[in-house]
Amino acid sequence: MNGFLGTYNISLDDKGRLNVPAKLRATLEKEYGPHLVVCVMDGFLIVFPQNEWATNEEKLSHLNAFDKGDRNRLREFYAGATECKIKSGRILLPANQREAAGLKKDAVLVGMSKTFEIWAPDRWTRVSG
Amino acid sequence: MNGFLGTYNISLDDKGRLNVPAKLRATLEKEYGPHLVVCVMDGFLIVFPQNEWATNEEKLSHLNAFDKGDRNRLREFYAGATECKIKSGRILLPANQREAAGLKKDAVLVGMSKTFEIWAPDRWTRVSG
DNA sequence: AGGATAGTGTCTTAAAGTGTCAAATAGTGT
DNA sequence: ACACTATTTGACACTTTAAGACACTATCCT
Numbered sequence A, B: 001m002n003g004f005l006g007t008y009n010i011s012l013d014d015k016g017r018l019n020v021p022a023k024l025r026a027t028l029e030k031e032y033g034p035h036l037v038v039c040v041m042d043g044f045l046i047v048f049p050q051n052e053w054a055t056n057e058e059k060l061s062h063l064n065a066f067d068k069g070d071r072n073r074l075r076e077f078y079a080g081a082t083e084c085k086i087k088s089g090r091i092l093l094p095a096n097q098r099e100a101a102g103l104k105k106d107a108v109l110v111g112m113s114k115t116f117e118i119w120a121p122d123r124w125t126r127v128s129g
Numbered sequence C: 001a002g003g004a005t006a007g008t009g010t011c012t013t014a015a016a017g018t019g020t021c022a023a024a025t026a027g028t029g030t
Numbered sequence D: 001a002c003a004c005t006a007t008t009t010g011a012c013a014c015t016t017t018a019a020g021a022c023a024c025t026a027t028c029c030t
Helices: A022-031 A050-059 A068-079 A095-100 A121-128 B022-031 B050-060 B068-079 B095-100 B121-128
Strands: A007-011 A017-019 A035-040 A045-049 A081-085 A090-092 A106-112 A115-119 B007-011 B017-019 B035-040 B045-049 B081-085 B090-092 B106-112 B115-119
Touching: A007 A017, A035 A050, A035 A095, A045 A050, A068 A081, A068 B106, A068 B121, A081 A090, A106 A121, A115 A121, B007 B017, B035 B050, B035 B095, B045 B050, B068 B081, B081 B090, B106 B121, B115 B121
Parallel strands: none
Antiparallel strands: A007 A106, A017 A090, A035 A045, A035 A081, A045 A115, A106 A115, B007 B106, B017 B090, B035 B045, B035 B081, B045 B115, B106 B115
16 A cells, blocks of 8 residues: 555534545554554644554663653654544644644645645645745 | 643643643543653653553662662652542643743643653743744 | 631632534535 | 546534533642
């Protein structure tokens, strides 16, 4: 299978939920499950299927939670993340993540193979051309 | 499962109790129990579910009780800790811990997988950006 | 004992999150 | 192009969660 591909313009509903496009949803259902981890990046969001997230987490497992520097690194990683589940085709992003990504009414979803990204339209056009 | 994730802004009530956000509470209930150990760190608090505390305690057991430096480290660790329990969704932090963390009216909770942290808002922004 | 203070239970209100449906739109096969 | 199906959107009612307030209990102190 091909993982997540393509660009999708979607809109958020009155409560800030966003509809996961059917194609991405199909990939999710076939390859992964409904559990996602959403993570704040520079000015956009990365969505990991649960087990993809887990492999990232594993890479950090050698860090020592009692070491100050390591702890800072762990914090950076975990603080920006949230678990979230697809519910009747949609996901609700927490308000602070929506804000971090500058999401208001519309969003752009971009497939990236094992993950996909969520962008505010204006930020996306600035990147993509 | 994913453990504690995310950042939450919450406020303390008039008696200094803080509401544990529903998501963290759900993780606690699923993976752990209502018994917590709260521990003063550099300028913030770390909350351990009871059994995570126990495993940490074990890790520290290799330290030499006759070594001055180790002993200081242990003392610092244990002296700053308190047991506490979630009661109707909230926890009450002892006054000295609140003071040590600079907590007044608002707090930031940060999930860190197996533990979570409690920060005073001003100290948190200094760390996180 | 009496008063002060710290801790606990519970209620109310407001806000955030969830389920569901119907109309609108896009996509499909013939 | 047409009818038909699937998907997306927006809306609304409902549920859950958080915040603040207040009364009550336990504890401490003199």
